[in-house]
Amino acid sequence: MSSYLLQQLVNGLQLGAIYALIALGYTLVYGVIKLINFAHADIFMVGAYVAFFAASFYAGSAAFPPQLCVLAALALSYLITAVLFERFPVRKLFRIASLPGGARLHAIAENAAKLLCITAVTCAAAPLLLVLSRALFSTHNGLLFFPLLVLYVMALCALLGVVMERIAYRPLRRRKRLSVLITALGVSYFLENFCSLPMVFESKYRAFPDLLKRVDILRVPGFDVSISNMFVINLAVCGLLLVLLWFLVEKTLLGKRMRAVAFNHDAAALMGIDVDGIISLTFVIGPALAGASGILYAMNYGVLQSPFLGFAPGMKAFIAAVLGGIGSLPGAVIGAFIMGVSEVFANSVDSNLGFAAAFIILMLILLVKPTGILGKSEQEKV
């Protein structure tokens, strides 16, 4: 019996590593702009799908899908255009805005120029991306492939995150928090349904190619507990990314700025910190981690059901973040491992219980200690 429990514990930790990477994204974004980013789970889903496409191309079972590159190029060109037009305002070049009726003319001209720029960059970048991705994943070296895959997926997810923040969340910065929350729900719903379109990812069962056979590499003597290579990979990827994140947040100037913005936007701005830039940075880091988690998920489960697959793991990871105290990074990791272990134990009692257990845990925490394990309570002022 004890070996059975121990084995479940091992499985729970393996699952917890996946949740930890997602939960960090939730907690980072919440810490910085106090938004529950419901679309985070869908970025995780996109990560899993990108990993699937890259892996099946590598395994030789499918061609690399061009639509993925077109979408990525579109996002990239939007980002490039937005940054370009922010750095070099066209109004300084043309000076038509000062003419009578020029403001409207200028707006039209600017938008036309933006559209042109987006189209041009997309047309240039899409084939380039396709060639690049094909070259990247035509390697036959398994040891090289996996890190490449992780970096590639993380980069694409980060791109998606930044573009999402710019389009949907940034214009609502000064609004009530609830309207941003509703927009986040809308973005999540949009991503799920958009990815379900037949021309994008298509909603059907997809078997993830066997990148590596699941092998038990270690048997604990005395107990009947086996540790598989999947467990090692999960914990290694998770641990590596955690160390990197810890280093970034605690040891670099960028991390210090991030902590300052999380503490107080206005005060940080007065200290000369580019608040919008830091917020964009959190939308780079969080989605990148979610993308890495998506790879692990796809490898562990071996099947992608539909673009709605992000909901359940996303919800559990979010609960993990709340359990650990939302806004606290170590809290999110602790919460994620607790969630992973408790889910595995609940599932071993009854397979229906896993999902419900997560929500029951959530209700209990929020009713008993809403700030979570490591969260700080905020005093409300009149």
Add this chain to the structure above:
Amino acid sequence: MAESKQNHFIKLLLILSGFIVIQTAVGFLSGLREFQYYGRIVYLMEINVILTVSLALVNGFTGQFSLGHAGFMAVGAYASTAVTTLLPKLICGNPLSAASPADHAIFVAAVLAGGAAAGVFGIIIGFPSLRLRGDYLAIVTLAAGEVIRAGLRFSDFLGGPRGIPGIPAFSGAFYVGAFFLLSLWMMRNFAYSRYGRACVAVRDNEIAASCMGVNATVQKVSAFALGAFFAGIAGGLFAHMSRYINPDNFGFLKTLDILIFLYIGGTHGIAGGIVGAGIFTLVPECLRLANLDAWRMVIYPLILILVMRFLRDGVMGEREFSFLIPWKFKEMVRNRNQSNRQVPPQRREDRKEEKSKEPRP
């Protein structure tokens, strides 16, 4: 353009009789085979309006943010189905058949019982969770909805994950129309009653409302329970229209649909719920007819994002259909709107922001 009391009631009567005429026509037409589908869309629209306005009681009038509405709908649907389908099956072998007047009486009682059960759930869930605010409340209510759904999947008596088939088709033009009118009437009365206005006060400023002697917790819980009650009624009607229910009908996506109706329409009044649910039940069906079936669920959230970005308060904003305002409150609403108009436009702050963004020379 002050409206006389007589005119107001004549208008109300005209609209009411117009509705009854249309509903009767729909009822007759949906008896024909080729119009059955369109009849169902009309009924679905009315059920969605009840759901949306009941959510507006919580999210709009009281200013809380609940994400568990589909759970209450599920409670209503399952409770009423238990009365009309499962219990008769257990007792005499087959479900009610809509043949005798007694069956109809049982159906009405069942829908009301469904509403009451949902209301009780609303109190049970609302009382502890409404201590929380904003995001936390949203998550707890979301969790509550999911727990209700998980509970339904568990219970073998209620069909488990397979759901309940063979529910008698009671929800026709008459019952849907009648419950629609009754629920709207009751919700409107609540919104303009002393309790409803206290809820609005809690939304605008909880501390100030408490200082005026409003018990914020009682207001929140009562609005929550009432919203759950009407969601339960809508659930009962839905179950007897679709004739088959399973727990996954009432998942998070259903809540999301209701939220989208509400926030596109506008949260400040009943009109927002009617417009939002009315239009956005129709839009997907129109897209379906236009062979854009795959795209309809993409366009839907896109509209929500755009509305949140450009319209702030939804399509209706602060406006209300004038026939929905009780005569006693017409003056008050008109004065409020006028004084609102005198306030300088809020956009000024945004313009200031834009200016400061210009790069310094």
